[in-house]
Amino acid sequence: GENVEQHPSTLSVQEGDSAVIKCTYSDSASNYFPWYKQELGKGPQLIIDIRSNVGEKKDQRIAVTLNKTAKHFSLHITETQPEDSAVYFCAAAVNTNAGKSTFGDGTTLTVKP
Amino acid sequence: DTEVTQTPKHLVMGMTNKKSLKCEQHMGHRAMYWYKQKAKKPPELMFVYSYEKLSINESVPSRFSPECPNSSLLNLHLHALQPEDSALYLCASSQDMVVAGLNEQFFGPGTRLTVL
Numbered sequence: 001g002e003n004v005e006q007h008p009s010t011l012s013v014q015e016g017d018s019a020v021i022k023c024t025y026s027d028s029a030s031n032y033f034p035w036y037k038q039e040l041g042k043g044p045q046l047i048i049d050i051r052s053n054v055g056e057k058k059d060q061r062i063a064v065t066l067n068k069t070a071k072h073f074s075l076h077i078t079e080t081q082p083e084d085s086a087v088y089f090c091a092a093a094v095n096t097n098a099g100k101s102t103f104g105d106g107t108t109l110t111v112k113p
Numbered sequence: 114d115t116e117v118t119q120t121p122k123h124l125v126m127g128m129t130n131k132k133s134l135k136c137e138q139h140m141g142h143r144a145m146y147w148y149k150q151k152a153k154k155p156p157e158l159m160f161v162y163s164y165e166k167l168s169i170n171e172s173v174p175s176r177f178s179p180e181c182p183n184s185s186l187l188n189l190h191l192h193a194l195q196p197e198d199s200a201l202y203l204c205a206s207s208q209d210m211v212v213a214g215l216n217e218q219f220f221g222p223g224t225r226l227t228v229l
Binding site for chain 2: 044099100106
């Protein structure tokens with residue numbers, strides 16, 4: 001089955017700096033890669049996703065890149081703000097069965113004011 | 114209405130109790146999910162309903178029994194749970210389970226379950 005590894009497990013940055021979280025996956029059939037943000041006491045929230053037919057996707061301060069050959073994808077947050085502090089999960093799934101996403105173990109991001 | 118609601122927010126139950134968790138969405142989504150999340154871990158998929166039919170059961174013990182009464186509601190019936198079942202139970206929904214572009218999942222806030 002699919003295996004997703006996520007690094008780092010914790011990340012601390014100063015407000016205004018950039019943050020990068022990396023994930024690798026094992027199943028070459030995976031072609032859908034969502035990223036979730038989970039704040040304390042809340043459910044995960046989809047913040048961005050990418051499908052394997054594109055290499056990069058951007059939404060304001062958030063971007064995701066995908067390298068299918070190397071089987072890795074990354075989340076980039078620029079101009080970080082304290083409200084970006086949360087746990088971030090990457091996931092990988094076969095597009096036609098996205099209900100069975102395999103999650104990474106999560107990254108706790110702390111943005112210091 | 115663009116949210117998934119879950120009740121109750123917190124639940125404490127004994128090992129002999131029977132209780133139910135409820136999930137509701139009014140986005141017209143036809144796929145609904147139950148996840149279990151332990152502290153500092155990612156969500157683990159338990160069940161998926163697609164068009165009100167159970168599509169995925171991730172080998173969940175029978176003490177957890179899902180039910181989808183209609184396209185907006187999802188229940189999780191609990192009976193004879195163990196202390197290790199204590200966790201955050203998350204419900205999610207998506208427009209469709211398999212159609213690309215329609216399978217983004219929207220999560221509810223979860224029910225924090227404690228089994229004594």
